[in-house]
Amino acid sequence: MTGVWVLLVVLALTTAAGLVHRARNGRVRDTAPAEHLRDVLAQLGAQPGERATLLQFSSAFCAPCRATRRILTEVSELVPGTKHVEVDAEKHLDVVRRLGILKTPTTLVLNGRAEEVKRAAGQPRKADVLAALGQALP
């Protein structure tokens, strides 16, 4: 009989944890405009977009990173003046620490002044990225 209870509790707790994770994963959140990240981009050997930059931190063994790359590439092609920059987190641990990146993929939305205005941890939905750009762009 104990087994039944253990099973029910485990399934209930795990379902709750899974639903919380699903709700939060990939959500594009506002961040207060950080100091502009032009120097970071230069350090990464990348040019910012004229109007916006989608800065993606990825790592190896990361299937959502590949999906995010597809999404962000499509968005950058749809929205003129937007650039997609992808960074290997493991090769730039100092930047990762400075920007407080905790997992991959993490996408930072930078405005035309290369200031971070939004970020999403986990694979974002294409519609959410487009909406975020709509807000971030003048």
Place this chain on the structure above:
Amino acid sequence: MIDPRGLRFAAWTTTFVLAVVLLTQSAELLAAQAAVFALGSRGRNPYARLYKRLSRTPPTELEPAAPPRFAQLVGLVFAVIGLTGFLAGAPLVGLIATAGALAAAFLNAAFGICLGCEMYLILTRTKTKGVPA
């Protein structure tokens, strides 16, 4: 590189088997699942191979094998602890360890979250952190 659909199928099957273990407290069934985990940690998970045999369509994408294999190893550790619990007359240990493995398998099956894979990444990251850029 492996077919992620096979992994999900294996995760559901594992969830089901471990649920039965919880309900029956069967050491034999847990031992069998431990054997499945052991094979899985070497890339030979029988559930995944069954899926491969049954599936009619080729995979649309593949993912690296190392993290899921590590996850199977973690499952094996839980299963061995659980088995020890059941055999040593400590059924609560058996139930809790089985529940832990079940939680991971169910998270993977229903939500696509692979906890073992996350552990693998954290471990590989700390191993390479000492390497100068």
